[in-house]
Amino acid sequence: MQVTEQQRTENPLKTLPIHHKRITNKSMNDEINHKELADWLTAVGQDRDKQAFTNLFKFFSPKILRISSSKFNTQAIANEIVQETMTNVWRKAHLYSADKGAPTTWVYTVMRNVSFDLLRKIQSKKEDTLSDDIWPTLDVADEEETEFADHIENQKVLALLDSLPEKQQQVIKGFYFMEMSQEQLAQHLNLPLGTVKSRLRLALNKLKQHVDLQLGDNHD
Amino acid sequence: MIKHHPNTELLSGHVNGQLPASLSAAIAMHNELCPQCARTVNNMTEEQAELSFEQSPGEATNDIDFNAIDIEQMIAAITSDESIELLAEDVPMTVTVKGQDYKIPRAIQHMPMGKWNSFGKITRARMDLNEGDIHTSLLQIAPGGSVPEHTHKGFELTLLLQGSFKDEMGTYVAGDFIMLDGEHQHTPETTDGCLCFTVADGAQHFTQGINKLLNPIGSLIY
Numbered sequence: 001m002q003v004t005e006q007q008r009t010e011n012p013l014k015t016l017p018i019h020h021k022r023i024t025n026k027s028m029n030d031e032i033n034h035k036e037l038a039d040w041l042t043a044v045g046q047d048r049d050k051q052a053f054t055n056l057f058k059f060f061s062p063k064i065l066r067i068s069s070s071k072f073n074t075q076a077i078a079n080e081i082v083q084e085t086m087t088n089v090w091r092k093a094h095l096y097s098a099d100k101g102a103p104t105t106w107v108y109t110v111m112r113n114v115s116f117d118l119l120r121k122i123q124s125k126k127e128d129t130l131s132d133d134i135w136p137t138l139d140v141a142d143e144e145e146t147e148f149a150d151h152i153e154n155q156k157v158l159a160l161l162d163s164l165p166e167k168q169q170q171v172i173k174g175f176y177f178m179e180m181s182q183e184q185l186a187q188h189l190n191l192p193l194g195t196v197k198s199r200l201r202l203a204l205n206k207l208k209q210h211v212d213l214q215l216g217d218n219h220d
Numbered sequence: 221m222i223k224h225h226p227n228t229e230l231l232s233g234h235v236n237g238q239l240p241a242s243l244s245a246a247i248a249m250h251n252e253l254c255p256q257c258a259r260t261v262n263n264m265t266e267e268q269a270e271l272s273f274e275q276s277p278g279e280a281t282n283d284i285d286f287n288a289i290d291i292e293q294m295i296a297a298i299t300s301d302e303s304i305e306l307l308a309e310d311v312p313m314t315v316t317v318k319g320q321d322y323k324i325p326r327a328i329q330h331m332p333m334g335k336w337n338s339f340g341k342i343t344r345a346r347m348d349l350n351e352g353d354i355h356t357s358l359l360q361i362a363p364g365g366s367v368p369e370h371t372h373k374g375f376e377l378t379l380l381l382q383g384s385f386k387d388e389m390g391t392y393v394a395g396d397f398i399m400l401d402g403e404h405q406h407t408p409e410t411t412d413g414c415l416c417f418t419v420a421d422g423a424q425h426f427t428q429g430i431n432k433l434l435n436p437i438g439s440l441i442y
Contacts, residue, residue: 061291088305092305109265111272112235133245134244
């Protein structure tokens with residue numbers, strides 16, 4: 001717990017590093033195999049796949065350890081961040097969606113939130129976990145289990161559907177208007193279940209941006 | 221339209237998780253209303269994630285002993301827990317101040333908040349964040365109210381959450397992120413009332429006495 005008085009009282013606005021370096025898609029692909037990471041993360045989320053988790057652990061934990069060690073200057077805290085981050089990856093992987101962004105971004109967010117709460121605990125002696133409220137990006141998935149109530153303005157929604165990409169229209173129409181289950185849709189469209197789920201979610205998000213819909217109760 | 225935004229330095233600090241909770245919460249609330257800054261933060265996060273994870277762990281690990289972690293044991297411990305993290309429901313939250321209802325943005329819904337205190341048309345509740353010299357509050361100004369002219373040694377952030385106000389520099393709308401340093405003075409006043417989230421770096425070590433004498437109300441408010 002080495003936080004000096006100086007660090008504590010320093011104006012936080014003066015000491016921030018700024019990263020302007022832009023990363024091209026090419027270098028991203030050269031450096032990190034996103035597809036593989038995304039597959040592992042999806043396997044953990046959907047099938048609780050322990051081997052996939054082990055792969056993720058071996059890829060991320062040394063890097064998390066290095067980042068946390070340079071940030072906190074003690075190995076004990078760095079270990080804690082590895083442990084906490086990887087635990088959250090295990091327990092929250094079902095919230096990850098390959099369509100929403102890179103797996104590295106998702107894991108980074110988990111790690112950053114863990115570090116933020118831990119830093120607060122050290123500096124301000126507060127046990128609160130504010131990070132999930134400040135960066136609620138991990139729960140973009142929570143609309144996937146919801147359904148439009150039957151009486152809702154179908155007409156209005158139908159009109160808006162045309163504004164969606166064809167692939168998203170397919171799942172929305174199948175799920176909400178033909179009342180197929182997500183599993184049936186996956187089979188029917190010959191797609192992985194995860195893809196159906198994320199397309200639904202994306203489509204719903206887009207629709208919600210356009211119309212103020214009251215979402216119904218949870219739907220299994 | 222929102223005209224006042226957090227600068228790049230602040231957004232970067234937010235992405236890196238290096239800002240005090242008060243400032244990061246303010247940026248999160250701004251971004252909820254400002255798609256442009258939200259997109260910038262998303263891009264920065266993506267970049268930062270790449271930078272963080274692209275290096276091989278062999279580099280710059282002199283002082284770290286990865287062998288101190290029993291990998292197999294840690295993996296086994298983590299995966300033995302079959303439960304998954306369920307999401308807390310995003311329940312809208314409102315607060316009523318002097319008969320006026322206000323929506324409380326998600327970023328501060330779980331922040332410990334003190335009692336509301338009134339000074340004339342100004343009503344304030346302190347957030348109990350324990351961030352040293354940094355004081356964070358929710359500030360409601362009733363219609364027709366104004367904040368007496370004041371300055372701060374450090375910075376003073378006003379994030380307008382609801383309603384509108386104006387000062388010597390212009391008119392502000394919900395989402396405006398108004399960051400002033402110690403050199404600026406302003407006298408915000410509101411016609412229709414407003415709710416603001418304020419963060420001020422007191423840094424009153426040597427000016428406190430004088431400030432108190434000259435401007436007792438200002439130092440009480442922020």
